[in-house]
Amino acid sequence: MRALTGVGSTPLSGVGTARWYRPTALELPARPDPASVDSEAERERFERARNAAREAIRRARDRAAETVGEGEAAVFEAHEQFLDDPQLVDAIEGSIDDGSPAEHAVDDAYADAIAQFEGMEGRMAERADDLRDVRDRLLRALLDVAAVDLGSLPEGTVLLADRLTPSDTAELDPEAVAGIATATGGRTSHAAIIARSLAIPAVVGVGDGLDDIPEGATVLVDGEAGEVVVDPDEERRAAASDVDAPVVAARVSTADGREIEVAANVGRPAELDPAAERGADGIGLYRTEFLFLDRDAPPDEDEQFAAITAALQAFPDERVVVRTLDVGGDKQVPYLDLPEEPNPFLGRRGVRLSLSDHADLFETQLRALLRAAATDAGDALAVMVPMVARVEEVEDVLSRIEAVAATLDTEGVDYEIPDLGAMVETPAASYVAGALADRLDFLSIGTNDLTQYVMAADRENDGVADLHDPLHPAVLRAVDRTVTAAHACDAWVGMCGEMAGDPDLTELLVGLGLDELSMSAVTVPAVKARIRETDAESAATLAETVLACETRAAVVARLDGVE
Numbered sequence: 001m002r003a004l005t006g007v008g009s010t011p012l013s014g015v016g017t018a019r020w021y022r023p024t025a026l027e028l029p030a031r032p033d034p035a036s037v038d039s040e041a042e043r044e045r046f047e048r049a050r051n052a053a054r055e056a057i058r059r060a061r062d063r064a065a066e067t068v069g070e071g072e073a074a075v076f077e078a079h080e081q082f083l084d085d086p087q088l089v090d091a092i093e094g095s096i097d098d099g100s101p102a103e104h105a106v107d108d109a110y111a112d113a114i115a116q117f118e119g120m121e122g123r124m125a126e127r128a129d130d131l132r133d134v135r136d137r138l139l140r141a142l143l144d145v146a147a148v149d150l151g152s153l154p155e156g157t158v159l160l161a162d163r164l165t166p167s168d169t170a171e172l173d174p175e176a177v178a179g180i181a182t183a184t185g186g187r188t189s190h191a192a193i194i195a196r197s198l199a200i201p202a203v204v205g206v207g208d209g210l211d212d213i214p215e216g217a218t219v220l221v222d223g224e225a226g227e228v229v230v231d232p233d234e235e236r237r238a239a240a241s242d243v244d245a246p247v248v249a250a251r252v253s254t255a256d257g258r259e260i261e262v263a264a265n266v267g268r269p270a271e272l273d274p275a276a277e278r279g280a281d282g283i284g285l286y287r288t289e290f291l292f293l294d295r296d297a298p299p300d301e302d303e304q305f306a307a308i309t310a311a312l313q314a315f316p317d318e319r320v321v322v323r324t325l326d327v328g329g330d331k332q333v334p335y336l337d338l339p340e341e342p343n344p345f346l347g348r349r350g351v352r353l354s355l356s357d358h359a360d361l362f363e364t365q366l367r368a369l370l371r372a373a374a375t376d377a378g379d380a381l382a383v384m385v386p387m388v389a390r391v392e393e394v395e396d397v398l399s400r401i402e403a404v405a406a407t408l409d410t411e412g413v414d415y416e417i418p419d420l421g422a423m424v425e426t427p428a429a430s431y432v433a434g435a436l437a438d439r440l441d442f443l444s445i446g447t448n449d450l451t452q453y454v455m456a457a458d459r460e461n462d463g464v465a466d467l468h469d470p471l472h473p474a475v476l477r478a479v480d481r482t483v484t485a486a487h488a489c490d491a492w493v494g495m496c497g498e499m500a501g502d503p504d505l506t507e508l509l510v511g512l513g514l515d516e517l518s519m520s521a522v523t524v525p526a527v528k529a530r531i532r533e534t535d536a537e538s539a540a541t542l543a544e545t546v547l548a549c550e551t552r553a554a555v556v557a558r559l560d561g562v563e
């Protein structure tokens with residue numbers, strides 16, 4: 001047995017037979033003498049290749065819309081835009097006119113564009129994969145090379161690859177593919193996002209060690225632990241199978257009868273049905289910024305209204321918590337022209353932008369939300385704001401909601417004011433949690449950011465990954481203080497950071513008194529199973545001993561029952 005570590009991208013596990021995906025190298029013929037190139041004929045070849053690529057992209061789009069949903073299919077609309085990008089097309093045609101054959105002209109122009117994206121940060125860097133995908137389609141058409149058929153892999157395949165493009169991933173049949181492991185790639189690359197939506201266990205960014213896994217080996221992909229294990233023994237398989245707990249559609253309670261809501265985090269309409277199928281008790285975090293990505297302009301009020309009402313209809317008797325726009329930090333939206341800042345995570349993001357530069361977008365979003373609250377299923381709508389640090393921000397949000405309500409009233413448009421909450425993801429918010437809860441109906445703890453800010457450890461920086469861990473006593477105390485303050489004001493309090501979806505922490509979170517846990521849909525069944533096994537009273541005792549710990553190591557020892 002040998003384990004390699006990467007980044008767990010879909011928190012599910014699967015065992016199967018290793019099959020390497022090594023797409024045929026697209027080798028270009030040697031460059032001919034420019035004088036011998038018939039530019040007109042090459043322009044025609046390029047045009048034919050572009051049409052063939054366009055058709056293939058549209059087929060991939062339709063297939064993705066059918067299997068994964070419209071949200072993910074939008075990736076291919078972006079691919080079509082790359083294909084028709086005037087700068088790229090001009091560069092290719094210019095180089096053909098200068099005597100390059102079409103395949104070299106395409107390769108050169110895309111190489112420049114890919115290098116530009118690779119030089120950028122975060123999500124923008126991942127767009128380089130999209131460009132490679134489009135370039136390869138063009139080159140395959142020009143060189144007459146067929147693509148490998150990823151759609152008909154044998155059942156029980158664990159697919160190994162250096163990298164997978166979004167198109168590759170969208171082609172996969174989730175029934176046949178037991179797991180994916182790639183040498184490169186990050187959690188937020190489109191390929192990883194599509195694998196997650198297809199519920200295919202995935203570990204990305206494993207590194208060169210992946211190359212040593214031979215074709216045909218038995219491989220476990222543990223997307224929860226972020227491990228790829230060759231020849232796993234029974235014990236290792238059993239440890240990874242936790243997340244395969246049966247789906248429980250109803251609400252669950254601890255063994256001694258305390259009900260805890262287990263909701264799902266979603267970002268796109270296509271994720272609603274899979275969340276319901278995994279037994280989520282509603283939506284605890286709808287990341288609306290995903291509705292704003294991969295397009296050229298923000299969704300208008302009606303589109304946002306449609307997305308919110310679709311969520312309410314997918315969970316007719318359950319609460320749906322919609323978070324207002326949380327852009328800035330690592331979530332850049334090119335058409336919004338967000339301010340360039342030396343330290344974006346400490347800059348204008350979330351509610352700070354909604355209350356300043358993007359007050360117009362905020363108003364549109366509030367109109368859509370208030371209208372949705374007045375629909376048949378609208379009673380279940382709750383709205384929360386991200387990145388709150390000050391009581392004044394909440395007061396400002398409340399007065400803007402009143403102003404929007406007054407306008408809708410004047411216009412004669414139906415509206416209701418939904419339940420309102422704030423995310424607690426800054427240390428400041430946890431210190432003033434009581435004052436926030438006093439003005440609101442609920443709080444939801446975002447441990448991804450809360451950990452980053454309490455520990456002063458960038459959530460994107462592998463170099464401080466050991467600090468970005470919610471089990472540090474300071475983070476746990478911030479959580480505890482928030483829960484206590486909310487309850488003192490009769491507000492409910494949930495958690496929607498990644499910590500909430502870790503079944504090994506469920507007992508601790510129950511003990512800390514959280515009323516709701518919200519997570520990626522894939523972990524809902526495992527967390528529900530843990531809640532049912534937990535005794536709330538002994539969980540409270542565990543939480544008390546954990547809160548007294550001074551170090552992370554001591555916390556882990558207590559959780560493991562070692563001390």
Ligand code: PEP
Pocket residue numbers: 285287326425445446447448449450496497498
């Ligand atoms: C969080 O910060 O924990 C959270 C849920 O928000 P996001 O991950 O979208 O920043």
Ligand code: MG
Pocket residue numbers: 386425446448449
């Ligand atoms: Mg956050």
